[in-house]
Amino acid sequence: MNSFGYKKAASIEDTLEIKYQNKTSSFIAGGTNLLDLWKYNLQNPSELIDLNGLEDLKRISRQQNGTIRLGALATNAYTAYHPEIENYYPILSRAILSGASAQIRNSATNGGNLLQKTRCYYFYDMASPCNKRNPGSGCPAIEGKNRMHAILGHSKQCIAVFPSDMCIALAALEAKVEVFSTTGTRIINFDDFHRLPGDQPELDNTLKSDELITAIILPQRGFSTNYSYLKLRDRNSYAFALVSVATCLELENKKIKEINIALGGVSHKPWRNKQAEASLIGELPTKENFEKIASLLLKEAKGFEYNKFKIELAKRAIVRNCLMALDPSSQRPGAQPSL
C-alpha cells in the first residue's frame, strides 16, 4: 500500500470538486472491494475521498410517486432488512442476503455493490496477463481455469463475470441508477449501467469519471407475490454464484402477465433477454413454458473447458426458480431450493 492522502467529503458538490482536482483520487464508501484491490496493488489511489459523511445518501425512502429511493451509501445490510424492502421488494432482500458475509454486508454500500470488480483469479493476480487490468496483455482464463467464468456475452478479450447478487435482483426489478455530476443528475436504466466486455474489457460500466452514484430507484412494482432468487455456488455461503437467477413474475387469470428473469454468474453484466421474456406473456406458468424460456435465454451461450456445465445448470436453475416463484413459501430464510 502506497502513502496516500485522505479527505472527508462534506457535500456531494465538494466530493466532485476534490475528484476533479485530483484525477488519481478514489472514492471510498464501504471499502470492502477497494481495500482488496489496493492490497493486491491493483489500485493505488493517491488520495481517498471518504463519502461516509454524506448522510443524505444513507437513507431509504418512498418517494411521492411511489418509487423507492435507495441511498447509494445505505449499507447492504440496512437495505436487506429495511421493512419497505422486506415487505415490498423481498427478492432484493433475498439476493442481498445470499451474498458475501454478515460482516461485509454491514460495511458494503449499495453504490459500491454496483461498482464491484470481477472476482476472476487472473484479474487479481498482478503477475498474470489480463486484458481487463492491463489492456492488450491477453486473457489466460480462456485457456485456463474458467469454472467461474462467463458463458454469455463474453468476448475474445475477456470472459470475466460480474459477481453481484444484489444487481441481479435489481435487473429483474428494472431499477434505475441515479448519478450526479457537475452537469446535474442523470438517470440510467439498470440494463444500460453495466456493459459487456467487447473490445474494452477494462470498462465495467457506463459511469463517467466525473459522476457519483447517488441512489438506486426501485419502481413502484416490487413483485412481492411471485418472486424467487436462486443462487448456485461451490459452498452454501460466502461464495460467488456459479449461476444465479432472479425471477419476478406477475400473474393475471392464472396466466403470465409479466415475467422478468435476470441471470448472474454467467456474464459481464446481469443477463436479461426481454425478447425471450415477451414470448411467455399470456402463457400459462408451466414447467414446459419455463423450459422454453430457459432454452431461449441460453441459446447464444458458449462455454469453455471448465464451465460448459453452466449452460445446462442455468437452464435447470431458471426452470426451478420460476417454479419457486409460484410458491412464495420456498423463499423462507435458510430454505433449500425446493418445490
Add this chain to the structure above:
Amino acid sequence: MIKSRQIGASVNRLEGQLKVTGKATYAGEYNEKELVHGYIINSTIPKGKMIAIDETAARKVDGVIEIFTYKNRPRLPWFDIMYADMDAPPGSPFKPLLDNNIKYNGQPIALVVADSFETARFAASLVNIVYEETTSSTNLKENLAHAKNPKKGLATLIKPLPPKPKGDFEKAFIESEVTSSQEFYHSAEHHNPIELFATTTIYEGDGKLTVYDKTQGTSNCQIYIANVFGLRYSNVQVISPFVGGGFGSGLRPQYQLFLCVMASLELKMNVRVSMDRKQMFTFGHRPQTLQTVNFGADATGKLTALSHKAIAETSRFEDYTEVVVNWGNMLYPVKNTLLDYQLVPLDLYTPLDMRAPGGSTGLHAIETAMDELAYKLKIDPLEFRLINYAERDDSSDKPFSSKELKECYLQGAKKFGWDERNPAVRDTRRGNRLVGQGMSSGIWDVIALPAKASAKLTKKGNLIIKSAVTDIGTGTYTIMSQIAADELGVDVNDIIFRYGDSKMPLSPIQGGSYTTGVVGSAIKAACIALKKKLFKKAKLIPQSPFISIRLKEVIFENKRIVLKKNPSVFTNFDEILHNYRKPIKVSKSNIPNVLTLKKYTRAAHSAAFVEVEVDEQLGTINVTRAVTAVAAGTIINPKTARSQILGGMTWGISKALREESLLDTNLGKFINANLGEYHIPVHADIHELDVIFVEEKDEIINELGSKGIGEIGLASMAPAIANAIFHATGKRINNFPIHFDELL
C-alpha cells in the same frame, strides 16, 4: 478423599481464555522495540532465470532499509545436510536466495526490509525483475511417462513404501466372482491455517537470537537455523507457545524463517517477516494424486485380489512420499496383492504432509472399491466389511497391538440408524432431493519416537513440566498437564507446563497424530522418575513412616504420599521439600521399545456413517448428518478429543466436496490463492456431526495406551461421503473435490 483421575476428564483448554480474549501472542505479534519488517518477493514465473533485478525505485522509498537477493545474501553452506530439517524428504532441500535459478512459481527471491510492513510491501511492488523463462511442466496427467520409484531415506522409515506383491494378483483378479476397477484424481490442497506464517527474530548480539516462529517443531527450527547460519545450538532459542493451526504446514521450517533470521543477522536488528495469504500458496501442499484400484472378491464376499496403484507429484529437488496404497491390506485380508506408488517430478514446490497425508487419499480409493463390490454382491456395505474383517494385519502378518474397529462399526451403525437404511440405490427421496447413506472404514498408524521431558517440584510446591513440544491448537498444553497431574496426584491447576520453546527438553515435530503418545509418555516417564525421587527424599525425613516401605506400597494424591493399606499414614509434599531444602527435579528420555513394538501392527481405527441429500435436478449436495466412531486407545480429554474428530469430519466434508488448489498449468501456478476462492466449508455447510469414542485398551503402543486422534477423524469421512452420494444418485464421482455439477 481420593481424587478422580485427570486422564479421561473433559478439562477445558487451559489457554482457552487467553485465545478468545486476544491475549495469546502469536509469532507475528511480538512487538519488540526497534522492530523492522520484511516483505517477501516471490517469482512470477515457474522456471527459468532472473537476468536483471532493478531495485532503484524501491530503494528510494522512504523507510526502506535493505533489499536482500541472491546477489547480496550472506555466505551460506552448500551442503544439503545443513538444510535438512527433521521432516526433509530424500533429495536436496530448497535453499532460499541460493542463485538466480527459478525452480517454481512463487519461489521467494528477495526480501525488502523497511520500517513498516506497509512500506516494505509497497517498495516490494517497485522492484523490477527481468526473467528468462524456460518451459515448465506442472501437469501431472500429462507427465505420467516420467513416473519413477521414490528415493529411500529417513522419511520412508516412518512412511514406508509399498510392500512387495503377494500371491498372484493377475490370476486371482481374473478368477474373481465380482470386481471393482476405478480411477481417482485428487487435486492439490494447501493447508491454510488461519494464522499466517510469520517469524519475529530478536537480535540479542554475540551470535545469539531469540526467534518467535509459527512452527510445529521448535527444536526442528532451532537446529535448522543453527546449521544454516553457523550458530551454536545453545545460542538459538525458538519460541512458539501458540500456533494458529498447522495441519502439517509447520512440520518443516518455512522460507520466512530463513529470510527473517538472515535479515536479522545481517542488519543486526530485530526483524519480523510475515507472509500474506497469497504466499501461503507458495510452499508445501497436499500433492495431486492419481490412483487406480482393481479389487476382486469371491461369491461369499471374501476379497481375493487387491491392486492399488498411485502416482503423485513431487518437486524436481526432493522426493516427497506418503503412504497411499498400503492401507487396503492392513484393513482387509487378501492373499493376492499388487501395490505400487510412484512419483512424477514437476516444476512445483515439494509437497508436504497435510492432515492424514496419504491415508485420506488412499482410503477414498480403497473404500470406494469396497463399496462397489458390496453393491455388486448385494451385500450390505457394513456387512461386507465385517466379512472381510482383519483380526490380524494381513499385510505384515503381525497381530494388532489392539483393534476395536468392529466396535466402531457396531456402535457407529447403531447411533446412525444404519439398520433402517433402504439398501436400494436412487430410491430414497425427500421432496425433490435424493437421500443417500454411505459408510467407510478409517485407519491411521501409531508412530513411536523418542522424546525428552523434565519434571520439577519447586520449593513452593508447584510442579513444573517441560517439553519443547508445540500446541498447534489441538489441546496439547491441556492434556500434557492432565497426564502430569494424574501421575503425581495433584490438581491440573498445580501444573506449570513450559512448552513451545526449544530451550526445553527435545521433542519431535508435532504431527502424524503421535504427539500425545510420544510426548505424553515422556512426561509420564519424567513424572514417574520424580515420584521415585520424591519418595526417596520422603524417607530422609526424621521418623519417616516410609523407611521400610516400597514405592509400590504408596500412592500419590492431593500433594501427599499415602500408604495404600492405611491412608492415615502419609507425608505432605511440602514436608519433603522443607526437609530437602531444594527443588526436586528429574529429566527423562522416553525411548520406545522397538523390539516389542516391531512385533505388532499399531493403528487407530474409525468408522464413518454419512447421510447426504442431493438435489436431483441441480446436483447440489448437502451432508445432512454423520456419525464417526473412533478406536484410538486411551482418550486423555474427551472434550478436546471430540473437537479433534469434529475438525477431522469437517475436513472430510471439505476434502470430498469443497477444497482444491486450482493449478493453472499454462502459468504453472496455483491461481485461487485466497480464502474467498479456496473454498473450505462454512457454517452453512456443516450440519449434525456426532462422535463416539469406543473403549480400547492397548498395553503395547506406549505408556499411556493412547494412539492419537489428529488424522483418524478425517480418514474415514471423505470416502463415506462419496459412497453416500453413490447410494443417493447411482453415480460414482471419483475426482475430489466432487463438484456438484458433475451430478447433473
